[in-house]
Amino acid sequence: MVEALVSEISKRIPYSNFVFPWGTPDASTFDHYENIGLSVCVENWHAYGSIREKVAWSRGNPKLAFMRFAPKLAARLFGKIAHSDLDGVFVVNGYLLNGRHNKNYLKGLLGYFSTLKREGVPVIFLPKTFGPFSKSWELGPVKSIVICTSVLYSRDTQSTSILREIIGGDIKIEQSPDYTTSVGACHLEKYDALRGGVAIIPNARMIDKTTADTSEKYISFLGNVIKFLLSLKLNPFLLLHARNADEPLASQIIERVGVPIPIINEPNHLVVKGIIGSSRFAVSSRLHGIINGLSQGVPVVGTSWSHKYSEVYSEYGCRELLVQADLNDHEVRGMINSLNDDEVYSNIKDRIAHHKNLIVSKNETMWNSIADKISKNI
Numbered sequence: 001m002v003e004a005l006v007s008e009i010s011k012r013i014p015y016s017n018f019v020f021p022w023g024t025p026d027a028s029t030f031d032h033y034e035n036i037g038l039s040v041c042v043e044n045w046h047a048y049g050s051i052r053e054k055v056a057w058s059r060g061n062p063k064l065a066f067m068r069f070a071p072k073l074a075a076r077l078f079g080k081i082a083h084s085d086l087d088g089v090f091v092v093n094g095y096l097l098n099g100r101h102n103k104n105y106l107k108g109l110l111g112y113f114s115t116l117k118r119e120g121v122p123v124i125f126l127p128k129t130f131g132p133f134s135k136s137w138e139l140g141p142v143k144s145i146v147i148c149t150s151v152l153y154s155r156d157t158q159s160t161s162i163l164r165e166i167i168g169g170d171i172k173i174e175q176s177p178d179y180t181t182s183v184g185a186c187h188l189e190k191y192d193a194l195r196g197g198v199a200i201i202p203n204a205r206m207i208d209k210t211t212a213d214t215s216e217k218y219i220s221f222l223g224n225v226i227k228f229l230l231s232l233k234l235n236p237f238l239l240l241h242a243r244n245a246d247e248p249l250a251s252q253i254i255e256r257v258g259v260p261i262p263i264i265n266e267p268n269h270l271v272v273k274g275i276i277g278s279s280r281f282a283v284s285s286r287l288h289g290i291i292n293g294l295s296q297g298v299p300v301v302g303t304s305w306s307h308k309y310s311e312v313y314s315e316y317g318c319r320e321l322l323v324q325a326d327l328n329d330h331e332v333r334g335m336i337n338s339l340n341d342d343e344v345y346s347n348i349k350d351r352i353a354h355h356k357n358l359i360v361s362k363n364e365t366m367w368n369s370i371a372d373k374i375s376k377n378i
Contacts, residue, residue, distance in 0.1 A: 001092050003183045003270075005126065008363075012371035088150075088374045089116055091125045097142060099133045106141040113148035122150035124370055127176045129155050129308040131162035143167045151373055153366060156311030176366040177315050177359045180288070181295040185274035194264070195278040197235035199293075200226060202253060203285035204245045206325060209305045218285075218303065218325040219249075223256035224332045225283055230259060232340065237262040239275060241286040276300075281339050285325075287312065294318070295356060299339060299348045317355040318348055 010016050096109075116123050133142060143166050146152060153174045154160040160175050200222060207215045229236040238253065240246045243265050250263050266272050276282055276289065277296035284290045285303045293300035294316045302309055303325040313322045323335065338344050 001094075001126075001180055004180050005090060005092060007182065008179075008367040009371060009374075012367065013375060086116075086119075086121045088122045088124055091123065091128075091149075094128050096128065097130050097145065099131045099135075099138065103137060103141075106138065106145070110141050110145050110148075113145050117148040122374060123148055124373070125149055125152040127153040127155040127179055127366070128159075129306070130159040133162065133166070139166055146171055151370060156308055158307045158311065174366070174369075176362050178291050178295075178312065179363050179366065180291060181356065181359055181363065183273070184270070185277050185292075185296065186268065186270040187274040187278065188271055191264070191266075191271070191275050191278075194235070194237055194262070194275055196280050197237055198229050199239045199276050199279045199282040199284070199289075200236055200253075201239050201241050201276075201282060201284035201286050201289035202246050202249045203303075203305075204242070204249050205305050206285050206303060207249060210325075214325060219252055219256055221303070221325045221327055221332065222253050222283070224327075224329050225336065226253070226257045226261060227259075228329075228333055228336055230257075230261070232336070234280065234336075234340070237264060239264045239272065239282075239289070240266075241272060241284070241289040243267065246286075281345075294352055295359075297349055297353050297356065299345065299352065301335060301339070315355060315359060317351045321348070 006016075113123055133139060142163075146163060146167050149171075151174065152163075152171070153176045154163060155176070155178060157175070160173050163173055202222060206218045210218070226236045238250045238261060240250060240263065247263075247265065254260060254263070264272075264275065266275065273292045273296070276292045277298060279293070279298055281299040281301070282289065282293045283301045284293065285305075287306075287309060290300045290302045290309065290312060294312070299318070299321060302313065302322045304310065304322060310319070310322055313319045327335065339348075
């Protein structure tokens, strides 16, 4: 997400300077930023709360500066960069306003965005999933936060409907697909042995966000997938898209399979994208694992715990690849055999490629509109 934002805005508004009040990434990510000519400033290793959800932007320094800090350092940073000096604030975090935060969290966000609105700083919500909001006390703060925005993009029709029901027709809600398709992937020689294999990307949310019955069936489903892939010599491997969160689940899956397969715990997300892109196909329960595959023309069988998954598959024209986690062994074999059929496989890849072009076109329209909005504020 960071690379896409920086690249697309910098192309349209040269000499842009970005300040990221966000948690510090892994060291390998720093290496990536430095390799593409960006400077990195590390202020602290930890960030919590609403501060980490925002990306401040201003035109000026031709070098991109990443400033990362904990909430305790926020006052010091914003003492140096006044709100009035900002030309825009991008909201990039996919979990913001997802219906799973407490009152203090929403209160803090509302206070921050209200200040920006008062100072005349545009707030741009990049495409994300919103809601659902099941608690009555959420509706007021969410509506007030949305009113503070200058540009708000929903990623899917259901999210748009959720917001529209809360705020009515007074605020314009745009809709655009996931915007990370333009981000390139990195390929490392040490992963060459995985090329042409099948990436299995688990998600701990399929365990803690579903029923106990679904959780058990999910582990069995992945176990059956891996066993059948092994029998076909299709070289499956587990790829952790969320490293710490999914590592215990990966161990459970290996135990269920009873045969060791590689577990790839790569910290650089662009390298992870490269691994997915070099796979024959993938099986993923992580949304960005799915998007990273489909955006590179790789068929991805998905399981989901949220409505946002089905919207992504609709955008790429391959809804049949989104399956239930309770497929039995016979159904699993049918699904994999279908993807292993060259004619079916080619047809799916052609459809994905066609729809990707449509998504890229929509993203171009979105970035042009955002750049135009911010340029008026410079």
